[in-house]
Amino acid sequence: MHSAQHQHSDIMPWQLGDAAIAQVRSWLDVAAQLKPDASAQQLAGVLKDPDGLDFTVGFVDRVVRPEDTAAAAEALADIADDVPAFLPWYLQTAVRAGGKLAKFAPGIVVPAAQAALRSMVGHLIIDSRDPQLGKAIKKLRTEGVNLNINLLGEAILGQQEADHRIAATLALIERNDVDYVSIKVSATVAPHNHWAHDEAVDDIVEKLRPVYRAAMRADPVTFINLDMEEYKDLDLTLDVYRRLISEPEFQNYASGIVLQAYLPDAYQAMVELQEFAAQRVAGGGAPIKVRVVKGANLPMEKVQAAMRHWPQTVWPTKQDTDTNYKRILNFALTPDHLANVRIGVAGQNLFDIALAYLLMQHRGIDVDGAVDFEMLLGMATAQAEAVRTDVGRLLLYTPVVHPDEFDVAISYLVRRLEEGASHENFMSAVFELDDADFFAREADRFQASLTQLKHDSEVIPQPRRTQNRQTEDFSNASPSVFANAADSDPDLIANRSWGRQIIDRMRHSTLGNEQVQKCTITTEAQLETAIRSATQAGTVWRQLPLSTRSQVLIRIGDHLGQVRGDLIEVMGSETGKTIDQSDPEVSEGIDFARYYGEQCLQLDQVPGATPHPVGLTVATPPWNFPMAIPTGSVTAALAAGSPVIFKPAPQAQRTAAVIVEAMWAALDEFDLPRDVVTFVIAEESTIGSSLVTDPRVERVILTGGYETAQLFKNLRADMPLLGETSGKNAVIITPSADLDLAVADVVNSSFSHAGQKCSAASLVILVGQTARSQRFHRQLLDAVSSLVVDHPDNPQAQMGPVIHEPGEKLARGLTELEEGQRWHLKPRELDSSGRLYSPGIRSGIKPGSRYHMTEYFGPILGVMSADTLQDAIDWVNAIPYGLTSGIHSLDPEEISTWSEQITAGNLYINRGITGAIVRRQPFGGWKQSSIGPGAKAGGPNYLLGLTNWSDNPTTLPAISDQQAEDLTDAAAQYIPNEDLVWLSKAVASDAVVVEPFLANVIFRICRLKSICCAIVLQP
Ligand SMILES: Cc1cc2nc3c(=O)[nH]c(=O)nc-3n(C[C@H](O)[C@H](O)[C@H](O)COP(=O)(O)OP(=O)(O)OC[C@H]3O[C@@H](n4cnc5c(N)ncnc54)[C@H](O)[C@@H]3O)c2cc1C
Secondary structure: OEEOOOOOOOOOHHHHHHHHHHHHHHHHHHHHHOOOOHHHHHHHHHHHOOOHHHHHHHHHHHHHOOOOHHHHHHHHHHHHHHOOOOOOHHHHHHHHHHHHHHOOOHHHHHHHHHHHHHHHHOOOOEEOOOOHHHHHHHHHOOOOEEEEEEEOOOOOOOHHHHHHHHHHHHHHHHOOOOOEEEEEHHHOOOOOOOOOHHHHHHHHHHHHHHHHHHHHHOOOOOEEEEEOOOHHHHHHHHHHHHHHHOOHHHOOOOOEEEEEOOOOHHHHHHHHHHHHHHHHHHOOOOOEEEEEEOOOOHHHHHHHHHHHOOOOOOOOOHHHHHHHHHHHHHHHOOHHHHHHEEEEEEOOOHHHHHHHHHHHHHOOOOOOOOEEEEEEOOOOHHHHHHHHHHHOOEEEEEEEEOHHHHHHHHHHHHHHHHHHHOOOOHHHHOOOOOOHHHHHHHHHHHHHHHHHHHHOOOEEOOOOOOOOOOOOOOOOOOOOOOOOOOOOOOOOHHHHHHHHHHHHHHOOOOOOHHHHHHOEEOOHHHHHHHHHHHHHHHHHHHHOOHHHHHHHHHHHHHHHHHOHHHHHHHHHHHHOOOHHHHHHHHHHHHHHHHHHHHHHHHHHHOOOEEEEEOOOEEEEOOOOOOOHHHHHHHHHHHHOOOOEEEOOOHHHHHHHHHHHHHHHHHHHHOOOOHHHEEEOEEOHHHHHHHHHHOOOOOEEEEEOOHHHHHHHHHHOOOOOEEEEOOOOEEEEEOOOOOHHHHHHHHHHHHHHHHHOOOOOEEEEEEEHHHHHOHHHHHHHHHHHHOOOEOOOOOOOOOEOOOOOOOOHHHHHHHHOOOOOOEEEEOOOEOOOOOOOEOOEEEEOOOOOOHHHHOOOOOOEEEEEEEOOHHHHHHHHHHOOEEOEEEEEOOOHHHHHHHHHHOOOOEEEEOOOOOOOEOOOEOEOOEEOOEEOOOOOEOOOOHHHHHEEEEEOHHHOOOOOOHHHHHHHHHHHOOOOHHHHHHHHHHHHHHHHHOOOOHHHHHHHHHHHOHHHHHHHOOO
16 A cells, blocks of 8 residues: 555544444434335345345246246245245245145246245336336435436347447436436447457447437436446446546536445545546536445455456455545545535445535535435335435435346345345344444444544555556566466556557567477478487486476476467467457466476375386377467476477467477576477478377377377377367256356357367257247347457457368358258358358257267357257267366256266356366366376376376385285285285275275286286185
């Protein structure tokens, strides 16, 4: 934290602690006199019941959400017995009875159950249709209460839905009973590439301009507030807002934005908005308004941070959040500042509201002027009324939704419920403040944050996310304990400018050219030299202590980190990868080096076995993951003690050259021969074939098509091949799925990197009612047709080109339909490069058809419709490959049926099906998707298959096991003594590892000596 420059007003918040607490008491007294609101009481019950949140979320997710009444009925039957005590007895009985009847009369029971839930939460969310909306507004807008209308809707996955939301917001603005609306930037445009921040700002401003214009001209003039969501949209929302209202036509239009105090960044943002608004007002413009909230997306922020290996965005503790909230208000609530930035004090926490109210009074701020007190509709209505009575005005945040889309209100509800369920939060005590303990708990928390504010009054909070790719320094070795490398965060300004420079270089990039030329070999003699020098370097490498091997690998990871920008540049230039796709790939490559560096330390710890590094490994990786896969293959072999000849795919040679140079830099640091990693560029059918068939090559790591693996095997029958081969992967979506999420995941899994991932989703199988869901089809088409398809030097590109002009197979996939199929989106060639195709969606795929069984390495998705989940599973399992597979379902039984039966190496539940993560989510397939030992890349046993082993059980500690002893005794008279020691330790060790599987013990003995086999099997 840095020293604060801000000015202080005379009275400080910490001087008003006791007075604020007294104020809260007085509001509670008033509230106690008011008639309790039945719905609010019910909400209180939900919050109090330990199972309340789970039941309600389960009920909403599984009974309200599905379009299919049968699926909803199943779910109701499933959860009915767990009905919690917070419901009144008649509702408990109704739910239990509903659960029993649901399967027999789903058409009656399910709508009734859904209606019951709607009525339970009807006070929190208003029906957006007329006349219901008109009536509700009339009822709610009473003396001193105004409404801020926020239209909820489906997830915005494409431009069509965004346009629909904008049109609906415009309709609200045009109403004469609406004068205040909230809107989110993410609801105005289709999801965008976050590396294209500037372009996203342009697009959103374009979309919002007519809305602001309409609001300015409406009668009454409608105030628009830009709501704040996740951290990833913080800069975007701020930039859009400032850009838009700086346009001359909006100079005199008053509008607002939100800041979330749970972000340390919010304080500085407030200071900057103050400066911006001061200039605006000085130039004759209207003041702006900032609604100060604490922030509603804590769980999502936590998830994002954990998944991307990024620091948490929000303060570490609730008290920090509370303190920052007060810090921001302390800064904002001065007459001078309010002249430029009006403030919305928004929250349910009565202590904070009281503090703001008292600060205003002490600082001579007019209560009717520049400050709004804002609370949520339907939450703690009596307290809200008590506040309003005192402060005079209240702005109620009023979510509205069309009943057909009621399920989308779920996320709003869940946020409220989750917040209320956490004991750290005020809402968990909101209905129990008449209890002295609860009151004291909240009052103490309030005072503690005031004390912290006093203590930290001179500091300016700094953002917790500080990653800056421009200033990273890899000169010191990373820690030897493995941790995944973080991806680059495009929502940080320094990274964005770094990314922009890389994107600008892509078009004319020549990186790697020189090395490719130097390392090209065209004769058998050159190949012989390469093999000799690699094997010779291997003698040095193999003899290094494991700890040194490990350090070198960790340094390889560091050097790769150092050239992250170059790698992204060359991948974009050479293979068409967009930056959002290539950046995580660099992280994965770094992870491989560091992880295998850590793993190799365990090679000499394998009980009873001794590793013997092989003489030479050849790595022949593909072009579609030009960084991660080669790096993984090479570093795994190195970690196992083998020198490597690295022969890249012809389409990704320059990328390979940049990787190799980073590896050499690490080898140089340790004075090791560079030939430990020998880089060869060779024609595949001639020199390449000679290479992989050379008997000195003891391992070949291939990632590529199944046909290539077969070809390799045909070239040399005993080829020690570790192959990660093709995939034809499917996502099953059942009627109980969260369709918004399913669509987003399918689109990403199918079309990222133009579908050129062996893990890509090539099929989506819709079960039962899902196949008839108009909403699913509409959202899928909207999302896919909204993707920006372009070469990666366009930062907006979300889908890049295919690697080269489609060959016969892909061309057929892009153009030809089989009988009964039809295009929903027909792929179009978009430019003269021959490589750029818009994404395609075809339906009517029949089981057993060519499309069902064939891997197409391109941007095509096929839709199948299955009557049952079992059919869908059978269709997936009928595919000869088994790489990745996914299901979207919120039904635990469906998920367990699927995961027990599905035959694929990587299973993904309610998420996208691409993307491996070293250590956390190793990657490898089954069936024709894998050849060789089948260990997963990036997993704990991958290195084992890359070295030879000799049995050495004599090194095992003595283990006592009766069965093992019996077996050894039986063999004793028939085998020599020295073998007996070996046998007894081996059998005892096996018995420990695989105790229940005696057959394995016998197998081990069989392998030892045929004579023993005969003996031990005697009765
Ligand atoms: C009128 C109105 C408009 C709103 N608009 C928005 C909006 O546009 N965007 C938005 O994000 N939210 C918005 N909110 C919600 C708001 O951000 C809070 O989630 C909600 O008001 C609860 O905060 P509180 O101060 O009322 O309660 P409190 O219980 O005092 O505070 C809860 C806050 O503390 C945070 N917190 C809890 N535990 C921790 C922890 N361990 N570490 C750090 N922080 C923690 C929570 O995330 C939450 O923000 C709005 C709220 C209102 C009343």
